[in-house]
Amino acid sequence: MRSLILTTATRYLLPLMLLFSVFLLFRGHHDPGGGFIGGLVASAAFALHGFAYGMPEARRVLLFDPLKLIGVGLLTAVSSGLVAPIVWGRPFMTTIWSQTSIAALGKLGTPLMFDTGVYTTVIGVTMLIILALAEEDGDQEEEAI
Amino acid sequence: MIPTKFLLILPILVPFLTGILAVLSWHQRNLQRVVSLTGSALLLVVTLILFQRIDRFGPQAVQVGNWQAPFGITLYADLFAAIMLVMAGLLGLAVGLYSLANIDEMRQRLGFYPLYQILLMGVCGSFLAGDIFNLYVWFEVMLIASFVLLALGSERRQLEGAIKYVTLNLMSSAIFLAAAGILYGVAGSLNMADLAMRLRTAPVGVVTTLAMMFLVAFGIKAALFPLFSWLPSAYHTPPTAVSAIFSGLLTKVGVYAIVRVFTLLFVQDQAYTQAILLILAALTMVTGGLGAVSQYHYRRILSFHITSQIGYMVMGLALFTPLALAGAILYIVHNIIAKTNLFLISGITEWVGGSYDLKKLGGLYVRQPLLAGLFLVSALALAGLPPLSGFWAKLTLIKAGLEAQAYLIVGTALLVSLLTLYSMIKIWTQAYWKAQPEMVERPLPPRGIGWVIRFAPVMLLAACTIALGLGAEYFLDVAQTAANQLLNPSLYVETVFGTFVGGMH
Numbered sequence: 001m002r003s004l005i006l007t008t009a010t011r012y013l014l015p016l017m018l019l020f021s022v023f024l025l026f027r028g029h030h031d032p033g034g035g036f037i038g039g040l041v042a043s044a045a046f047a048l049h050g051f052a053y054g055m056p057e058a059r060r061v062l063l064f065d066p067l068k069l070i071g072v073g074l075l076t077a078v079s080s081g082l083v084a085p086i087v088w089g090r091p092f093m094t095t096i097w098s099q100t101s102i103a104a105l106g107k108l109g110t111p112l113m114f115d116t117g118v119y120t121t122v123i124g125v126t127m128l129i130i131l132a133l134a135e136e137d138g139d140q141e142e143e144a145i
Numbered sequence: 146m147i148p149t150k151f152l153l154i155l156p157i158l159v160p161f162l163t164g165i166l167a168v169l170s171w172h173q174r175n176l177q178r179v180v181s182l183t184g185s186a187l188l189l190v191v192t193l194i195l196f197q198r199i200d201r202f203g204p205q206a207v208q209v210g211n212w213q214a215p216f217g218i219t220l221y222a223d224l225f226a227a228i229m230l231v232m233a234g235l236l237g238l239a240v241g242l243y244s245l246a247n248i249d250e251m252r253q254r255l256g257f258y259p260l261y262q263i264l265l266m267g268v269c270g271s272f273l274a275g276d277i278f279n280l281y282v283w284f285e286v287m288l289i290a291s292f293v294l295l296a297l298g299s300e301r302r303q304l305e306g307a308i309k310y311v312t313l314n315l316m317s318s319a320i321f322l323a324a325a326g327i328l329y330g331v332a333g334s335l336n337m338a339d340l341a342m343r344l345r346t347a348p349v350g351v352v353t354t355l356a357m358m359f360l361v362a363f364g365i366k367a368a369l370f371p372l373f374s375w376l377p378s379a380y381h382t383p384p385t386a387v388s389a390i391f392s393g394l395l396t397k398v399g400v401y402a403i404v405r406v407f408t409l410l411f412v413q414d415q416a417y418t419q420a421i422l423l424i425l426a427a428l429t430m431v432t433g434g435l436g437a438v439s440q441y442h443y444r445r446i447l448s449f450h451i452t453s454q455i456g457y458m459v460m461g462l463a464l465f466t467p468l469a470l471a472g473a474i475l476y477i478v479h480n481i482i483a484k485t486n487l488f489l490i491s492g493i494t495e496w497v498g499g500s501y502d503l504k505k506l507g508g509l510y511v512r513q514p515l516l517a518g519l520f521l522v523s524a525l526a527l528a529g530l531p532p533l534s535g536f537w538a539k540l541t542l543i544k545a546g547l548e549a550q551a552y553l554i555v556g557t558a559l560l561v562s563l564l565t566l567y568s569m570i571k572i573w574t575q576a577y578w579k580a581q582p583e584m585v586e587r588p589l590p591p592r593g594i595g596w597v598i599r600f601a602p603v604m605l606l607a608a609c610t611i612a613l614g615l616g617a618e619y620f621l622d623v624a625q626t627a628a629n630q631l632l633n634p635s636l637y638v639e640t641v642f643g644t645f646v647g648g649m650h
Binding site for chain 2 (some may be wrong): 067068070071072074075078082084085089090091092093094095
């Protein structure tokens with residue numbers, strides 16, 4: 001049961017939503033947004049793609065195993081806290097900012113790294129849940145986890 | 146040498162990183178097992194280094210994120226916290242090793258090892274938390290991991306136990322959170338060092354009310370009378386490795402929190418709070434002891450004894466003398482080791498005997514003399530026979546009780562010791578001593594790698610029990626130093642704020 005309207009709309013919406021999620025991620029430190037909400041928007045994009053083209057297709061465009069995304073995301077978030085103690089000898093999670101600011105992105109720093117970790121983890125968790133629920137029907141050959 | 150401010154975060158970071166690596170190696174089960182065991186061993190090393198550092202240089206504090214207290218997140222470790230962390234590391238390794246043989250493939254595929262590490266992270270975080278809200282968060286981390294560990298595998302009786310466990314613990318969390326909210330409204334801070342100063346000038350009635358709310362919240366987690374009913378109905382249902390780590394650490398985190406808040410924060414109306422604690426301690430001892438006597442299920446007997454023994458720890462706190470607190474600390478250490486070991490032994494007994502039901506077991510002394518011997522060491526330690534660890538812990542508590550002229554609680558403690566001895570002897574005669582009941586002959590399990598993995602942690606913990614008994618002088622010394630630190634709240638405040646604070650005491 002594939003809807004032409006949905007598949008056509010999704011083809012345009014998927015890149016737009018992913019772009020918007022990255023935008024939310026980058027503006028998150030000082031303005032509303034951030035890794036969590038960005039990750040949710042990105043997962044919504046993948047979920048939409050799954051509804052339009054089927055879950056195996058969503059799994060394919062996700063590129064990575066959701067479990068791996070969770071692991072890598074958490075690792076990134078923890079590493080952002082470890083920069084300060086290892087490089088500068090400050091307490092864990094002390095924020096470190098770069099001196100120069102980059103066009104369109106603003107200043108880079110460990111909070112952005114932390115947010116990126118959150119972003120990745122949220123995509124992993126949300127997609128793990130959505131894929132597990134959607135693939136439970138039994139008409140998919142792949143196992144949930 | 147690791148800088149102290151970094152060392153203090155490591156007991157949280159090591160299990161967290163191990164858990165993450167275990168998630169990343171989800172599909173390679175052998176790699177995951179290696180990762181988990183290495184992480185547990187590393188945690189023990191880290192906690193031992195931390196203990197040695199604090200033993201030498203006194204309490205340490207670190208402000209995570211470099212925001213100054215009371216605004217930032219404070220981690221604080223004194224000798225008591227360090228002792229508890231070492232216990233978490235020791236159990237993490239022992240039970241982690243045992244779980245390699247005890248946890249079946251299905252539970253491993255459902256994520257046992259990541260959850261196990263997250264549980265350890267929550268426990269270590271609770272011991273280190275320097276403000277009430279973070280304590281709450283670490284409790285939640287620990288509880289959510291424990292909910293899943295308890296229900297993992299979804300056997301019928303497991304879910305039945307899990308429902309009771311989850312419901313009561315969620316209630317406890319709600320009360321804890323409400324109490325934290327009111328506390329913030331009253332004092333305007335949740336940083337424990339800051340609170341210790343601010344609560345001196347707060348109205349006594351309000352503070353005592355808050356103290357009781359925290360007592361209920363922590364009392365549910367510590368399984369105090371009359372809030373303990375979730376424990377005996379849940380702890381015997383999951384695999385042995387899970388009940389062993391639960392019995393060793395989770396209730397003790399509750400006890401730790403009670404000790405922490407009642408030595409640091411709620412010290413205004415001591416006559417009132419200590420009287421309540423004393424009554425609760427006595428009732429907890431008696432009901433737990435009597436509950437155990439009526440049981441014939443190996444692990445249920447042990448579960449009731451967890452409750453009973455919490456009473457002794459609270460008794461030490463309620464007497465509130467340096468010696469009594471030292472006794473309580475010694476008792477916690479002794480109990481964590483002996484009780485966890487008994488749970489592990491119950492698992493091996495089930496492995497070789499085929500059941501947890503004492504009526505169906507028998508003859509194991511003849512067939513498994515080593516197992517019977519290891520049981521005897523831990524059981525007699527629990528009952529408090531010299532020269533094992535329980536004797537010195539109980540002796541210290543009773544001596545403190547006599548010095549404080551609290552004869553009623555001393556009498557109760559001695560009487561409950563007899564009950565403990567009685568139920569340990571019951572297990573001994575039924576499972577190990579009596580002739581095997583007329584049943585199918587069970588073949589002896591092979592002495593392969595599975596045997597070594599199961600017996601090595603039990604031997605390690607039994608050795609710890611004996612060492613604790615034989616080296617009692619050193620351990621009592623450490624416990625007394627820890628107790629003196631607990632009884633000196635200004636030390637906490639000065640360590641956290643980094644300056645001398647006048648006007649305390």
